[in-house]
Amino acid sequence: MTPTQKMTSGAGRVLGGRYTLLTPIAQGGMGEVWKARDRVSGHIVAAKVLRPELSGEELSLSRLRLEARNSMSISHPNIANVQDSGEEDGIGWIIMELVEGFPLTDYLRGGTRLEPEYLMPVLVQVAMALGAASRAGVVHRDIKPANILVRPDGVIKLTDFGISRATGQVNLTAVGMVMGTAQYLPPEQAMGEVATPIGDLYALGVIAYEAATGRRPFTGETQVDIAFAHVNDPVPPLPDFVPAPLADVILHLLEKDPAKRPESGSAAVRELAGAAKAMGIPVTPIPLPVPKSVSRSNVPRTPVQPSVPIVAPVRHKPRRTLPEELLRPPEGLVARPRPASDPQVRIFDEVDPAPPSSGPPQMLSQQLPAAAPLPMRTPLPPAVGQGT
Template sequence: MIEKTLGNRYTILEEIGGGGMAVVYRARDTLLNRIVAIKVLRPEFSGHNDFVRRFRREAQAAASLSHPNIVSIYDVGQQNGLYYIVMEYIEGKTLKELIKLKAPMPPMEVIEIGKQICDALECAHKNKIVHRDIKSHNIIITPEGRVKVADFGIARATADTTITNTGSVFGSVHYFSPEQARSDMVDERSDIYSLGVVLYEALAGKLPFEGQTPVAIALKQIQDSPSPISNIIPGFPEELEAIIEKCMAKSPDERFQSAAELKRELNEVSQHSDIVNFKPSELEHTLVLNNTQKEQFSKTSPKIQNSVSRKARKSSIFRNIAIVLLVIALFSAFSYLGAVWARKYFEVPEVSVPNVIGKSEEEASAELAQKNLKYTADRVFDKAPDGQVIDQDPKGGETVKVNHPPISLVISKGPKTSKVPRIVGSSEQDGIAMLTNNGFAVGSISREYSDEFPEGVILDQNPRADLSLPEGTAINFTVSLGPEIKQSNTPVLIGKTLDDAKKLLEEQKLQIGTITKKSSDAVPENTVMDQSPRPGDPIGPEGTVDLVVSSGPLKIKKLNLSIPLPSKPSEFAIKVIVSDDLDENRLVYNKRHTPQDSPLIIPIEGAGVMNVEVWLDNTLLLKESY
């Protein structure tokens, strides 16, 4: 996978982690030039259509979450059977790693982490998304102390696998809520329970429930109460311990009913001096509370005190339930949960699940109710109309028992809308990146000349910026070709006098280029004989025209060239070469002479300026113009 590119933009750099379900890589987004994390589904899950469908569906739903305490999901895709999620890359350690390094952690540090997790959960729960897999492995702490909650959206897909079928759930069984262990309906309060386990682990330095098998741990989640932290860490503040116990109440109704409520309680106890000053390393090894601690515990909110008292009253009931469930678990040794065996053992009526895909939520609810079936709803953005069922699990036609867990429906919230970004003034490449990053499609691209916008810059868009439109809408735009170079035809100058030609060029705002004089017996002197560009050829504004102007008929002139000869003892050759309007490098004289022939008189003739060269053998003896 290293150096492989996914989606034509994400280049894999290195493997940074992984689990039973996926492998995580660090990668570079070549389009936006930034580092991202990519979670790639393991091949053994890629062939499971339902699993892949839920994996992508839930990841896309999670991508709608935007919160500083949630790891952002940028993209979801697949390539050649590889399914992947592109996420924000976070530098830092997981809470699990910090617990191993620092456990037991100071209460104030754990409270601050807990409050930030509450903020993340509150955002998710308001968007009807339940994490279902809160655990210390999924909590990342940046070097600046920022908490980032990861794996939103894929927890639902993980929960669809059973303990007996895959090991992907085993890492989470320590954090399961009792209703998850019983395969009952799960809601936001299940995340509160799991967060309580995380806080317990950080404060106590150990998990509340351990066992040799996942089944044993799941049974403890259903039956047992965790050992009080004060039994593990003597002197531990009871008001904070009461909050943890309320989070981990067996009944969802006895827990905090929202993440916001839990955060308020954490804020309240963080003001207590015994918690602010409490450090596990300074504990006295005693289980007896001093008077100050008892007095502070009496100030704890009535809700928490009532929770503690209720737990005490119910502890004996839970022990009786534990005995019954243990008998069931032993009797069903080959089943991962006693409740499953019980449902199979008793003759529970079966019904065929109706197909409600494509129907409104009201219609689906009515049809399921006729079959004595309940349902839970995940709401996601989709092209289907708002309120329409777009998926269900189990599928229509499948046979289930009437006490089956609620049918899972996926209900459309309608197309997700976003504000159209302003791309006018951006380069074509940047404009395309802005559109795709905001969920819009690139529509038709036209090009036209512009005096205002440089070449390659977007000068117009349709629809316009700041409109709220469904994601996936195609945005058309126009790219500048720069200023238009207006062409005209070169005027006819041949046959005009030089003065008339200059005047005509000036009128048409054209420039005079090189003027070359050439003799002609046919064309009068000072008349244009030729031009470049030729008449009628296209020429741009401020273009240049070169002219050839007649200098009139050739005028032949004659002269006698007097050449003094050197006093050499032997013969030598004398050559005369003339360049003039008649010809260039014309040999007009070539004879051998002796010093006695001096001075040598040679008659020559030519036209216009005559450039004369006299050569003695291979030596230039004279060069003159006449």
């Protein structure tokens, strides 16, 4: 039985005595997203349901509870509205507004660029959403194009607070784990520091760079290589076709040192609005063309399922390859690789495809033992038997 067939078998199920599951929309490592009908209001909503095989799994339930709590603590027109949540027989669920539109990934597929008149309103809206989240004490921790939905009228909705964290909340991340998606991971987060709203702004800078140029600023063969690049490598120069006011804001967002970035989402909004004004571009939402890679009949979309992408902790970046035996942690301290079908492993390729200039992003669940502190950003000498 295919995953879609398994999901379809749940059609007709009623959540909380109120929400009837209609048709499946998406499926991920932890959850399924359904179109559902609210029996009380008659409205069509989106239902995010924990996968059956994770029934009673406390960590997954805890993450779903936190996602619901954090999302419901924020009220903003650019954040997908979470309306209800609950648990039945070990299966957790979240009810949210059904957003019609496309994820930003569809607009960037194949290295496609967004012209500034379309890009600036999107960036401003995302920055406004991040400002609202920050004021509510919530850090998203997984800002990426797949979690930004664009409605037909140009209004964006930030979704998927599945790995978000609020002030004072218990950290569900295991020791030695780094939460986030490598392609959009802030340097300080890659180094194992506590995630902050300023890190979310860095991720917005990566998105802005990608949308403006058609390629991501940092690539690598593995997620760890990409994380190292965020920590150590300079931002590649922006092409001349990127307007200078926009380029200046992008570079400011991509500062390695969090203290040198905009101090808040509101500050980022002001910078982006100022850049748009300098380019003669209004920042009010405008309709974007339907992405070329998507069928026009496939318009209704919903927030993507919660993700738990995890990369290995990054202490420093070796400039040259070390012998494999030095990189391999002691036996028994590494979680054995699991197949892609395992609910704890997420391999993103369809949700977040890479442009032609980079390999497909892969998020694997991997745990390493805590490493001894090492000098950061300091190249290592060549390994024995290797050239310079």
